[in-house]
Amino acid sequence: MPSRWRVALLSVEGLVKHFPLGGARAWLDRLGGQAPRSVRAVDGVSFAVAPGETLGLVGESGCGKSTVARSILRLVEPTAGRVTFGDVNLTTLSAEPLRRQRRDLQMVFQDPTASLNPRLSVGRTVEEPLRRHTTLGTGERRARVAEVLAQVGLGPELAGRYSHELSGGQRQRVNFARAIATRPRFVVLDEPTSALDVSLRARAILLLDELRATLGMTYLFISHDLASVKYLAHRVAVMYLGTIVEEASTAELFARPLHPYTRALLSAVPVPDPDVRRARIVLAGEVPSPIDIPGGCRLRGRCPLAQPVCAEPVTLREVAPAHRVACHLV
Amino acid sequence: MPWRRLARNRLSFAALGAILVVTVAALLAPWLAPYDPDEPDAAVALASVSVRHPLGTDLYGRDQLSRLIHAGRVDLLVALSATAIALTLGATLGAAAGYRGGWVDHLVMRGVDAVMAFPAFILALAITAALGNSTANVVAAIALTHVPIYTRLIRGEMLKARETEYAEAARTVGNRPHQIVLYHLFPNCVPPLIVQATLAMGFAILTVAALSFIGLGIQPPQSEWGQMTAEGAGYVVSGEWWLVLFPGFAIMLTVLAFNLVGDTLRDLLDPRMRGVR
Numbered sequence: 215m216p217s218r219w220r221v222a223l224l225s226v227e228g229l230v231k232h233f234p235l236g237g238a239r240a241w242l243d244r245l246g247g248q249a250p251r252s253v254r255a256v257d258g259v260s261f262a263v264a265p266g267e268t269l270g271l272v273g274e275s276g277c278g279k280s281t282v283a284r285s286i287l288r289l290v291e292p293t294a295g296r297v298t299f300g301d302v303n304l305t306t307l308s309a310e311p312l313r314r315q316r317r318d319l320q321m322v323f324q325d326p327t328a329s330l331n332p333r334l335s336v337g338r339t340v341e342e343p344l345r346r347h348t349t350l351g352t353g354e355r356r357a358r359v360a361e362v363l364a365q366v367g368l369g370p371e372l373a374g375r376y377s378h379e380l381s382g383g384q385r386q387r388v389n390f391a392r393a394i395a396t397r398p399r400f401v402v403l404d405e406p407t408s409a410l411d412v413s414l415r416a417r418a419i420l421l422l423d424e425l426r427a428t429l430g431m432t433y434l435f436i437s438h439d440l441a442s443v444k445y446l447a448h449r450v451a452v453m454y455l456g457t458i459v460e461e462a463s464t465a466e467l468f469a470r471p472l473h474p475y476t477r478a479l480l481s482a483v484p485v486p487d488p489d490v491r492r493a494r495i496v497l498a499g500e501v502p503s504p505i506d507i508p509g510g511c512r513l514r515g516r517c518p519l520a521q522p523v524c525a526e527p528v529t530l531r532e533v534a535p536a537h538r539v540a541c542h543l544v
Numbered sequence: 545m546p547w548r549r550l551a552r553n554r555l556s557f558a559a560l561g562a563i564l565v566v567t568v569a570a571l572l573a574p575w576l577a578p579y580d581p582d583e584p585d586a587a588v589a590l591a592s593v594s595v596r597h598p599l600g601t602d603l604y605g606r607d608q609l610s611r612l613i614h615a616g617r618v619d620l621l622v623a624l625s626a627t628a629i630a631l632t633l634g635a636t637l638g639a640a641a642g643y644r645g646g647w648v649d650h651l652v653m654r655g656v657d658a659v660m661a662f663p664a665f666i667l668a669l670a671i672t673a674a675l676g677n678s679t680a681n682v683v684a685a686i687a688l689t690h691v692p693i694y695t696r697l698i699r700g701e702m703l704k705a706r707e708t709e710y711a712e713a714a715r716t717v718g719n720r721p722h723q724i725v726l727y728h729l730f731p732n733c734v735p736p737l738i739v740q741a742t743l744a745m746g747f748a749i750l751t752v753a754a755l756s757f758i759g760l761g762i763q764p765p766q767s768e769w770g771q772m773t774a775e776g777a778g779y780v781v782s783g784e785w786w787l788v789l790f791p792g793f794a795i796m797l798t799v800l801a802f803n804l805v806g807d808t809l810r811d812l813l814d815p816r817m818r819g820v821r
Contacts, residue, residue, distance in 0.1 A: 284712075287716055289712050289715060289716065309720075313718050313720065316716060316717065316718040317718060320717075321716045323712065323713055324709075325709055328709040328710065329709035329712070329713045330710055330713070331710040331713075331714070331728050331731075331732070332710075332732065333731045333732060334728075342714075342717050343717045343718055346717060346719060346723075389713075392713070392717060396718075
């Protein structure tokens with residue numbers, strides 16, 4: 215379900231997040247008359263998510279996926295750009311209205327252990343969003359906690375436990391429970407399964423999809439695990455070095471990847487059939503530093519298809535219905 | 545449980561016992577002391593250790609054991625109030641500096657640096673000398689010199705805790721900044737704070753005693769260990785050894801006990817040991 219057919223629930227326009235470099239280097243730059251340099255973690259990202267949809271955001275470590283997530287929730291302040299949630303511009307919201315928006319806008323963090331306060335019981339952890347956003351009494355909150363725990367497949371007896379008494383899978387379910395306690399409309403999932411082992415990962419993915427369907431939520435699903443993305447996401451955006459290089463519906467993207475980076479990424483996925491031989495697309499060299507981003511197409515230095523034209527700036531354009539690619543050669 | 549582990553280590557168990565004895569003695573002083581600590585009895589002036597006066601008597605025939613028990617009351621009360629004030633003030637300042645950062649951090653930390661620039665004892669001495677040596681001023685002087693310890697500790701812990709994912713999660717869930725600090729970050733800074741407070745208690749007792757020893761702390765007739773040691777010191781040459789030995793021993797034992805317990809607590813509450821608990 216392409217987003218342009220419906221009004222987007224969340225839209226991100228031209229999001230930029232630069233982390234200025236400090237230390238001696240910044241001083242030298244200033245002395246040399248240059249602007250101090252910065253890590254360009256997110257460098258102009260735009261996308262929209264329709265209600266009920268799951269948008270997958272994929273890319274390798276360090277490409278800026280998590281920074282996009284943090285910028286949306288304003289856990290880091292974006293350098294530029296605009297995030298609209300419903301009809302609210304989140305980027306300009308002051309502290310208290312932003313805090314109230316968090317009832318509808320939740321996040322599941324990457325590390326299920328580190329994102330739980332070791333000194334709070336499971337019950338208190340899941341109860342907290344209710345305390346902050348609702349006027350429910352103690353008994354009502356307790357009932358709601360039990361209900362939410364049941365929704366994520368945890369028994370009510372776990373409410374008295376502490377994070378260190380739980381297994382990794384249980385911890386992540388507590389994180390899910392905390393995120394959905396206030397019945398948010400939108401949840402950002404920042405690599406929610408990367409800390410789980412493979413056997414638990416599949417079940418967690420199924421649970422997330424079921425929760426979205428039953429509670430009518432919308433997801434931004436950030437992952438580098440293409441199998442999970444293929445299952446969970448309706449649409450996929452591929453990030454490379456702080457920008458989106460390709461965006462299409464999941465079926466379209468996996469069937470007809472157009473950008474050389476997407477192709478390389480997909481060709482790296484192992485196929486569970488030893489007889490299948492595929493052409494593995496290997497990119498040369500390493501990802502350039504996000505401090506020294508090459509001009510033109512960012513993949514230029516590594517792309518097996520690179521042409522002189524690739525030195526020209528490249529933008530995301532629609533090459534097929536609802537299929538956008540940022541490549542001169544497509 | 546840390547307490548069970550603490551009990552397993554004999555030395556720290558003994559130290560914990562010593563603290564307990566001193567505390568109970570201080571709490572129940574009026575009932576435990578065999579004599580009125582201020583009651584002179586010329587008949588037994590400068591009497592040595594005996595069954596009637598287990599720790600001997602002083603120049604006026606006052607029972608030294610009773611005086612020692614009542615003195616411990618003052619020492620512990622002053623050290624405890626100073627530690628409590630310093631901890632409250634230091635933790636608040638440190639939390640503000642660590643969580644807010646920026647100019648708040650600069651302001652607080654430069655203030656702390658200014659206090660730390662003076663040797664703690666000299667500063668305490670100067671304050672009591674300037675403000676007059678009432679018990680309240682002794683408490684204030686010790687509290688002020690101890691504030692930097694807690695400020696720096698909590699600031700450091702806050703800086704660490706602030707960057708954790710659970711701090712971000714607390715924000716995402718809809719906590720206001722003061723709620724994040726109070727309910728999420730601060731409770732995770734408490735273990736090192738307990739260690740520091742225990743160690744600082746010993747140091748505070750030493751400071752009260754030292755100030756009183758040179759006559760700037762607790763004033764007679766109220767007895768105090770340091771002051772009793774100072775009085776007794778004059779009698780060392782004339783052979784009345786009990787007058788200096790027992791108060792000195794009381795100071796040493798109590799300070800040592802707090803330090804030992806503090807050290808053991810530090811080992812037990814070390815985050816790397818947390819899983820073993």
